[in-house]
Amino acid sequence: MSTDVIRPRLTALEATWVIARRDFIAVLFSRAFLFFLIGPLFPVLIGGLAGSIGGQVQRDAVSIEIGLALSAEENAAMITAGNALRPQLHGLVPELHVVKEAMGEQNFDARAFLDQRRGNYAAILTGTLAAPQLVGTEGQIARWSGPIELIAATASGAAPARFPQASSQVVATSAASDRTNRIRTAQAAQMVLFLLTMLLGGMVLSNLAEEKGNKIIEILAAALPMDAVFMGKLFAMLGVSFVGIAVWGTVGWGFWAIAEDAIVTVTQTNFRDLPGPAVGWPLFLALGIAYFTMAYLLLGSLFLTIGAMASSVREVQTMSMPVTMLQLMVFFLSAANIGQTGTPLELTSVVFPLSSPFAMLARAALEETLWTHALALLWQGVAVILLVKGGSLLFRKRVMKSGGAGRVKKPWFGRRAVPLAEPAE
Amino acid sequence: MAVSDHTASGNLGTGFSAVPHDARPLAIEARGLVKSFDGTRAVDGVDISVPEGAIYGILGPNGAGKTTTLRMLLGIIDPDEGIRRVFGHDRPHDIGRLIGYLPEERGLYPAMKCIEAIAFMGALRGLPLKEGRLRAAELLERHGLGYAANRQIRQLSKGMAQTVQLLGTLVHRPRLVVLDEPFSGLDAINQGKLEVMIRALAEDGVTVIFSTHVIHHAERLCEGVAIIAGGRVPYAGSVEAARDRIPAQVRLETRAREGAWLTALPTETKRNGDFFQFPLPATGIEPLLRQLIEGEAGILSLSIERAGLHDAFVAIAGEAAARQLDADNQGGRA
Numbered sequence: 001m002s003t004d005v006i007r008p009r010l011t012a013l014e015a016t017w018v019i020a021r022r023d024f025i026a027v028l029f030s031r032a033f034l035f036f037l038i039g040p041l042f043p044v045l046i047g048g049l050a051g052s053i054g055g056q057v058q059r060d061a062v063s064i065e066i067g068l069a070l071s072a073e074e075n076a077a078m079i080t081a082g083n084a085l086r087p088q089l090h091g092l093v094p095e096l097h098v099v100k101e102a103m104g105e106q107n108f109d110a111r112a113f114l115d116q117r118r119g120n121y122a123a124i125l126t127g128t129l130a131a132p133q134l135v136g137t138e139g140q141i142a143r144w145s146g147p148i149e150l151i152a153a154t155a156s157g158a159a160p161a162r163f164p165q166a167s168s169q170v171v172a173t174s175a176a177s178d179r180t181n182r183i184r185t186a187q188a189a190q191m192v193l194f195l196l197t198m199l200l201g202g203m204v205l206s207n208l209a210e211e212k213g214n215k216i217i218e219i220l221a222a223a224l225p226m227d228a229v230f231m232g233k234l235f236a237m238l239g240v241s242f243v244g245i246a247v248w249g250t251v252g253w254g255f256w257a258i259a260e261d262a263i264v265t266v267t268q269t270n271f272r273d274l275p276g277p278a279v280g281w282p283l284f285l286a287l288g289i290a291y292f293t294m295a296y297l298l299l300g301s302l303f304l305t306i307g308a309m310a311s312s313v314r315e316v317q318t319m320s321m322p323v324t325m326l327q328l329m330v331f332f333l334s335a336a337n338i339g340q341t342g343t344p345l346e347l348t349s350v351v352f353p354l355s356s357p358f359a360m361l362a363r364a365a366l367e368e369t370l371w372t373h374a375l376a377l378l379w380q381g382v383a384v385i386l387l388v389k390g391g392s393l394l395f396r397k398r399v400m401k402s403g404g405a406g407r408v409k410k411p412w413f414g415r416r417a418v419p420l421a422e423p424a425e
Numbered sequence: 426m427a428v429s430d431h432t433a434s435g436n437l438g439t440g441f442s443a444v445p446h447d448a449r450p451l452a453i454e455a456r457g458l459v460k461s462f463d464g465t466r467a468v469d470g471v472d473i474s475v476p477e478g479a480i481y482g483i484l485g486p487n488g489a490g491k492t493t494t495l496r497m498l499l500g501i502i503d504p505d506e507g508i509r510r511v512f513g514h515d516r517p518h519d520i521g522r523l524i525g526y527l528p529e530e531r532g533l534y535p536a537m538k539c540i541e542a543i544a545f546m547g548a549l550r551g552l553p554l555k556e557g558r559l560r561a562a563e564l565l566e567r568h569g570l571g572y573a574a575n576r577q578i579r580q581l582s583k584g585m586a587q588t589v590q591l592l593g594t595l596v597h598r599p600r601l602v603v604l605d606e607p608f609s610g611l612d613a614i615n616q617g618k619l620e621v622m623i624r625a626l627a628e629d630g631v632t633v634i635f636s637t638h639v640i641h642h643a644e645r646l647c648e649g650v651a652i653i654a655g656g657r658v659p660y661a662g663s664v665e666a667a668r669d670r671i672p673a674q675v676r677l678e679t680r681a682r683e684g685a686w687l688t689a690l691p692t693e694t695k696r697n698g699d700f701f702q703f704p705l706p707a708t709g710i711e712p713l714l715r716q717l718i719e720g721e722a723g724i725l726s727l728s729i730e731r732a733g734l735h736d737a738f739v740a741i742a743g744e745a746a747a748r749q750l751d752a753d754n755q756g757g758r759a
Binding site (some may be wrong): 009010014018022026131199210211215216217218219220221222223224225396397400 | 439518521546
């Protein structure tokens with residue numbers, strides 16, 4: 001037999017690629033991947049729908065209607081004035097509706113009408129435009145008397161029909177408030193990074209379970225160095241995660257493009273208003289991707305090792321909770337020190353490999369210094385290699401025992417036959 | 426002291442061969458391999474030498490240390506002590522493309538198609554996927570599984586899946602094939618096919634080393650054998666030499682029941698009616714025959730039976746090991 005087309009010995013990179021390609025394709029073309037993709041969209045979709053419905057209900061419930069019980073001409077003048085003022089005053093101008101029950105009624109009793117809880121009026125305007133009288137609860141009168149007076153004045157021609165356009169000049173924020181604002185960006189970025197690693201990192205925990213269950217692990221271990229197997233699995237899941245993020249990001253972007261106003265209303269947050277990070281958005285995004293990669297590889301290598309030690313799926317499930325706690329602790333360590341650059345605790349979170357990506361991303365939002373990121377990424381890369389090497393070593397020592405190996409064999413040693421003399425050859 | 430037919434030379438490269446007077450280079454050489462798990466010695470000073478192109482068996486009962494030994498030879502685990510070399514390399518992964526390995530616990534990705542599974546196993550050994558697929562199709566066709574090339578592994582019978590895995594072990598055309606208990610789980614027909622396949626590999630110059638607890642497989646196939654029990658190798662050498670360690674048994678039937686000729690029989694002779702059974706004397710059968718004829722014993726029949734590997738195993742590894750081996754075989758058949 002010849003080995004003609006066999007390439008020279010697989011390099012670590014090639015070995016990693018062989019494993020990563022298999023795992024990536026296997027995950028991507030599995031039915032479960034579809035659920036993986038749409039899984040995180042469910043809460044967003046349901047949250048959006050619930051928020052939208054809730055908002056609509058709330059808007060309906062609190063829509064303000066002021067009843068008009070003036071003469072027909074004055075009612076019409078009030079409505080016209082209200083419509084004229086609404087573009088300038090937005091929510092300050094209530095909906096004005098003519099109280100039908102009052103039309104043609106000389107002795108219309110607005111107080112009795114409201115006491116009977118008829119109609120959907122916050123208050124009712126009676127009297128004349130010259131002497132308007134607002135009937136309602138104390139709170140409603142306090143709230144609406146001003147706008148109603150303004151509308152009545154406009155309706156009676158006492159106010160200018162046209163409003164001058166006010167010019168505006170935006171003043172730049174101060175340095176102190178700039179940093180305070182950037183902390184919001186740092187917090188938001190850390191939260192996104194944490195959510196993504198928590199959502200996606202857990203997958204790695206049970207990654208070797210398939211190989212162990214299928215007994216294929218021994219074939220992999222015989223053919224390739226175990227650290228290449230570990231690395232391949234990590235990169236495969238990282239690739240899967242990027243596919244997921246790309247899909248969710250695209251859906252999110254599309255959702256934003258369609259319903260930006262609704263999102264801002266529901267979340268009470270305008271993401272466009274997030275202050276720009278110190279290093280600028282493009283570099284910040286690039287660093288975000290780099291730190292996500294590192295956070296994923298660091299936590300993933302740890303999870304892979306822990307998961308590889310498990311002998312059953314049940315054990316993997318049991319370990320999920322402490323692993324989640326570990327993630328939370330790492331996150332809290334870095335989140336608690338945002339904005340405290342240089343303090344011992346902040347430096348600890350920067351140096352400790354598992355929290356380093358989170359802490360450094362926050363720094364990218366707050367500090368303009370770039371060399372620290374190069375150093376941090378290098379250190380995190382070294383930590384990944386060390387964790388993978390350690391994990392694979394542990395795996396080989398603890399897991400790759402043969403069926404009979406490690407058992408007490410005293411009976412065997414006790415009964416071993418006395419060897420024969422040297423062979424007669 | 427462990428008996429081995431290799432010389433006690435400190436130089437691994439010379440004077441360390443399983444087959445005497447063999448000038449072939451060694452595919453595998455291991456010396457003093459020790460491996461402990463949780464304080465228990467699973468393998469305790471194993472010495473093995475396998476020349477290139479040989480079929481070599483590691484024979485022992487379950488739990489004797491066969492799999493641990495193979496795993497150390499393949500670099501899946503490292504020995505605590507001792508030296509292992511595969512084609513002269515200390516690190517078997519460095520020459521992984523020359524090795525094919527079929528583990529005892531068979532396993533494939535259930536969702537993979539047969540052709541992809543074989544190509545993937547080749548890719549693990551450095552064979553490009555495209556070439557792997559071509560070879561996989563060819564191998565499947567040759568072994569009567571061409572129709573199942575695009576079936577998922579989970580759709581195959583156990584025997585078919587085992588064949589697919591074996592083809593995956595061979596797809597990159599290795600120079601050394603290591604098979605851990607390859608016959609277990611196979612029916613008689615497939616065991617026969619596997620024997621044919623192993624012989625064909627050896628004819629192509631491929632070194633085949635396999636572990637087994639079934640003596641007749643080793644006896645039929647192997648040129649050399651290592652007998653392993655309790656983590657130690659009391660014998661490593663040729664099958665012929667192992668059998669020669671037990672003297673051939675002489676079975677004699679005579680017409681006369683008494684006579685002076687009886688004193689000519691060896692002291693170890695066992696009598697059963699008209700039959701006598703004793704080991705072949707070191708001086709050969711001719712002097713004894715002469716005495717029997719002169720003493721008018723009236724020889725009715727005489728046969729000399731050479732010892733089998735099982736007898737050798739009993740003598741070398743001990744009754745207890747042999748009993749367990751027999752029990753493993755019974756269990757395997759069950």
